[in-house]
Amino acid sequence: MSEKSAAFILGPHRSGTSCLAGALKAMGVYLGPDHSLGDPQPDNPKGFFEFLPMVSINDEILQRLGGSWCDLPYFPPGWQFSHTFSDIRSKASNIVTDNFGSQRIWGFKDPRSCLTIIFWRTIVAHPIRSIVVIRNPLEVAHSLLKRNCMPIDKGAQLWLDHVYSAMAGSRGAPRKMVFFDRLIQDPKGQLAELAEFLELPGGQPMLDRGIAMVERELKHNNSTWHDTRDSMAVPEKVKKAWSAMRLFSHMDRQQTAERLDEDALLAVLAGS
Numbered sequence: 001m002s003e004k005s006a007a008f009i010l011g012p013h014r015s016g017t018s019c020l021a022g023a024l025k026a027m028g029v030y031l032g033p034d035h036s037l038g039d040p041q042p043d044n045p046k047g048f049f050e051f052l053p054m055v056s057i058n059d060e061i062l063q064r065l066g067g068s069w070c071d072l073p074y075f076p077p078g079w080q081f082s083h084t085f086s087d088i089r090s091k092a093s094n095i096v097t098d099n100f101g102s103q104r105i106w107g108f109k110d111p112r113s114c115l116t117i118i119f120w121r122t123i124v125a126h127p128i129r130s131i132v133v134i135r136n137p138l139e140v141a142h143s144l145l146k147r148n149c150m151p152i153d154k155g156a157q158l159w160l161d162h163v164y165s166a167m168a169g170s171r172g173a174p175r176k177m178v179f180f181d182r183l184i185q186d187p188k189g190q191l192a193e194l195a196e197f198l199e200l201p202g203g204q205p206m207l208d209r210g211i212a213m214v215e216r217e218l219k220h221n222n223s224t225w226h227d228t229r230d231s232m233a234v235p236e237k238v239k240k241a242w243s244a245m246r247l248f249s250h251m252d253r254q255q256t257a258e259r260l261d262e263d264a265l266l267a268v269l270a271g272s
Contacts, residue, residue, distance in 0.1 A: 004126045007107035007198055010114045011133030012162035014143035016180035020133055021049035021109035023210040027200055029107040032099055050110045057092045058112035069112055072161055080119040092123045114162040117169035130170035134245055135180040137238050138223040138231055152233035160238045164269035177249050187214035237271050244268040
């Protein structure tokens with residue numbers, strides 16, 4: 001690896017971030033001591049792979065702004081530099097230094113970081129390489145309905161808010177998008193690309209360990225683009241955002257001539 005760096009795994013809740021985090025951990029990305037990564041739950045039997053002290057920082061930020069992971073607060077411009085968060089900045093800096101200071105490549109996964117990545121970029125002194133995990137918003141909404149009894153329209157809106165924040169907050173720094181469908185269908189190819197992106201050593205044995213963590217059975221909800229397009233419960237702005245993400249990433253290979261640039265993508269995600 002050419003330089004010390006951090007891999008931030010960003011993505012809405014129920015998007016496959018835990019699956020990817022587990023794979024990257026198996027490939028050698030240090031996520032923190034195992035006892036601090038939380039326990040597996042029925043909805044994530046392999047674990048969440050979230051370093052709990054940093055998750056606590058994210059929760060504290062959202063609470064101080066008057067919201068939570070599912071009822072998002074208003075984020076005033078420049079909030080990450082406000083004196084209101086001086087104590088949290090100091091605490092976050094100590095957590096990063098004490099737990100990851102000796103690591104050449106480390107990572108952090110928490111869906112809340114979609115909303116707070118601009119804060120962490122002021123804390124982490126070395127480059128952050130963001131990996132944005134994207135899943136069909138209708139699948140995300142169905143999963144949130146099952147786990148949290150959240151209405152489909154709210155779950156879809158939560159998807160949009162997180163995706164926009166992740167893309168806007170990681171702009172201007174190394175970033176890679178990973179579509180959850182592609183990860184499930186082609187773990188070898190997707191993880192090989194991520195190994196190159198993160199400059200991970202270890203070759204094929206390292207890659208094999210990551211592949212073993214990706215199981216098709218982990219994906220319980222399946223929706224096509226047509227399902228999402230035709231759903232009366234998914235807001236139109238979410239449908240437009242999902243289509244824009246696919247065009248931006250060349251996921252719709254039939255329409256490569258229509259690929260969006262980043263300014264156009266963020267405008268669509270912002271609803272403008």
